[in-house]
Amino acid sequence: MAGIVDFDISYPSATADIRAMHRASGVAVAELARITHCESFPVLAEGEQAWELALGAARSVLGRTGVETSRIRQVVYAGSGEWDRPFWSPAAKVADGLGISGAHCFEVTNFCNAGMTALRLLSAAGALEDDAYALVLVGDRLSRMVDYGDPDSKALFNFGDAAAAVLLAGGDGRFRILRSAMRTDGGWSDYYAGERTDGRVLIRRAAHRKGLADAYVRHFTSLVDETLEALGRERHEIDHFLINHGDRDMHHRLLDTLGIPVERSVFNYDRLAHMGGADTLIALGDLERADRLRRGDLIMLATSAMGFSWGITTLEYLG
Template sequence: MRRAAVLGTGSCLPERLLTNAELEQMVETSDEWITARTGIRTRRIAGENEQNYQLAAQAARRALDAAEVRAEEIGLIIVATISPHMLVPSCACFVQTEIGAAKAFAFDLNAACSGFLYGLDVAAKYVAADPNMKVLVIGSETLSARVDWEDRNTCILFGDGAGACVVGSAEGRGIIGSRLYSDGSLWNLLCMDSPASRNPDLIAPASKGCFIQMAGRDVFKYAVRAMENAVTDLLTQQQLSIQDIALIIPHQANIRILDNLAERLGAQPSQIFCNVDKYGNTSAASIPIALDEAVREGRLHRGDKLLLCSFGGGFTWGSMLLEW
């Protein structure tokens, strides 16, 4: 049986490392406070020649190399992001030009931290409709451009980076199923205003600026429960248990969410992939960066069952099951 499968992965992180000690000089916080509450010790911050699309393009090149696929073979490019350097054209169009994927069509997808999962699901459906198609799915963020560096509750959490994968048809492995959800009624708990309106009649009266705003405690409560339910529903649908899963890659939000999720699922520590300590929360980029690291560290083997799950602004959340 042929399925849409991940043929290769890649990632790209900015050069600059921002430590908790450096943040102590910027806002009222401490390394101990950040580490205890988030598990984050460092994060990467984009600099010159590290625009969102440039990070995305480099991650894409590495995924193409790993898949042994040429850019000219790509039929579609999807970039999941909430921090493009321009609103128009899309980040995906810039990536297309950067890598020379002249035959592809391209668009961005905004589902916040769940964007990569949504993108993979879209890619799987295109490949199911045309088994000869190859799709480049990228999660890429430069959130350093979209945080309030005077708000210690958010600026300590987020980092920049990109991860990518090539999706195509494969025999006997691939995406088994997914469960995707959203609830727009809770938008105000995790949101980011758009740039100020040029039309005075459309100016949002409560706008604080184009940066991330988050009610951390409420988000924590919803995130753990939502991801747990998404995973449980998918496993039940596929008649599997958590013990059947070789590796779980959750969205890397903070260590307390990951620990609580693992406990609720009854997962062993060895089943959970975690790199939040190194990169912080990179939103749509977190799962593909972690997936690429897991692949390159030899954590996945042919036939392993891999579980991805995420939660983000919208609210959006979901899970996906793959056979590697």
């Protein structure tokens, strides 16, 4: 298995504000606040590119670690597949910007679960040599695909933007990747889809359908238990449980179902909305900066994505 050596987050320069959303959609500010849980959050500015944010995060990581670009064998860009340009490789663009010339560059599309999917692929046996490194870039432009003028899309108004860069090593890093477990329920595949409108891809939801919240709890709980059984551990041994910030109520419901105290998770809803695939990495960084991690801590990253896919990525903190 591979290990995470270092990672960093990069935020865009603009913000989305629920008062502007109210003016565009007609949805009451109070109702929007119940969706976003904060008045404003980071989004891409006009003309700002997601790949540039990923490049900035990667530069910070490489600058801190001092890893030579010649030792990076793979560069993977993970997200929704709606990149800054169509029919184009953001992984290759970032690699070129970093001066990485000997790596295989490619993309992984699994929406907000894509970053953890990339970690899963690269941590498989034989995927990365012991003396080599890989760079996983998480970057999307979710806010640019939300139609604030459509009140039926209000559930998506909490979509913000952030990019992350994760440096993996063939051996152990600060975080050892213990296990990755994922699954998809294709019965929800058409619930959300993109629609091309005036040169933009806008996300639209199909007619409301009950059961998605139950599916979240069911699949996450099953993946957690499957992981714990494989590791020979129990639920009470989970030191930190971090989840995508799509729905605060779901966050609490899942913790309650698993019997995990809220103190063992991170809640950033007061300052950030759903920052795409970077959510759990933002929370992980918050834990480390707050000195809440101890060597040997068992950390689970719970990620979900349109499609619908769910994943549990389990780490051990080595310090």
